[in-house]
Amino acid sequence: MLTSYFWSGDAIRSRRVSDIVLSGTVDVPVPSARVLADWERETSSRLVLEPGDVEAMPLARTQARWPDYKRCVQAMSDWTCAMGLPTVLASSDVALMACRGARYHHDGAQYGGAAFCNLFLSEDRGLDLHFPSTGHRIPLTRGTAVIFDTGQPHGVIQRHSSGFNALDFAPDQDCIQIFLTWELPIEDAQVGQALEVVFDVAPATALHLDEEQVWSNGAPAAVCPESGRWHRVD
Template sequence: MSQPPRLASYFWSGDAIRSRSVSDVVLSGTLDVPAPPARLTADWEREISLRVGLEPGDVEPLPLARARVRWPDYRHCVQAVSDWTRALGLHDVLASSDVALMACRGARYHHDGAQYGGAAFCNLFVSEDRGLDVHFPAAGRRIPLVRGTALIFDTGQPHAVIRRGSSGFDLADFAPEEDCTQIFLTWELPIEHADVGRALGIALDIDPATSSQLDEEQVRLNGARASVCPDSGAYL
């Protein structure tokens, strides 16, 4: 009997679960995008303080439709990401992908393979440099977050937003008086799209025996459901 792969993501494809590899590839760039207007950033600050209640380590959605009304350069941001993804060989995949606006105040180590196993994330950060990095421990990548930072990565790969120079996520790095909120646009790129799979080196249907027995998305390590230490990013 064949052994299950060491690390695998199991995701919904239609009404069936498929299996795939988990990529440690991180595609990154710094795009030339203008700063959001002051009245929009003020609106985000009010939304975060009054409604979202963003705590250190949290990643939460913001209302995109309202933001677009006050964001004359939104189309410029989308075009910049579209040009970048095209240059990576992803053609028109961005145009048909769902987009959301998110905020984080740092982020604990986690993977998103239990909710978004069928996707890769494409993120564009629009905030200024707050002295934070996004860290992918499995890939050995640490990328400074500045205005225009763009990333594409596998949702099954552990990642966090941590203080620059730190060795892991520490609540003490995100004191209430610290301005360390990051705003970003995020697209869900379909992992089954040939261009996305090729860019990240994804292999599909690597463990059909296990996927046929599952009824929910998950990442598995050595045959057991994988979770991540929120402070270090190590698999538990």
């Protein structure tokens, strides 16, 4: 069992990490040539993404240069409403991200109080979003929509690969994915219900912690970046 310890106000609270992954495909317009060129310059010149890197992109510039951006948000709003989350998206923080694959990791040490809601904007590059602990494997293409618990290990890997390998993301390969990500508050009733989150599963342990973290089977643990498997840490 995975347990997330996260900040709730001024205190650390415990919860079970959900193994539910919501996914679907929404109708997203093709980004304009101007926007695609801007993304290419940003990822190749400023970010210089290495294999496995996930970095933030300038959202405001994309919003200004892409009139259809609002259609992306509306499509995602409609989808989250269908998933039982009718109001949470509009009040959640959003960011534009780029990745050149992604090593297996969890985000529970920084975003333990949230679920991620991602909308992928790039064409199919032969990559999957893989959750090794749950078995979910989601092909990434334009319009792929996903909601998942930040404490759940995940990575972006080649479609026919069993794990993350940096050699799969050579410089001459077009394998960068651009996506929007919203931080949905895990304590929101809609979010907790959709992911079936169980709270306060280890209150005694939470009292003694002063930072966000994820434990596996009652002990501190880390994720192997190549396989996604958990291992204990001292």
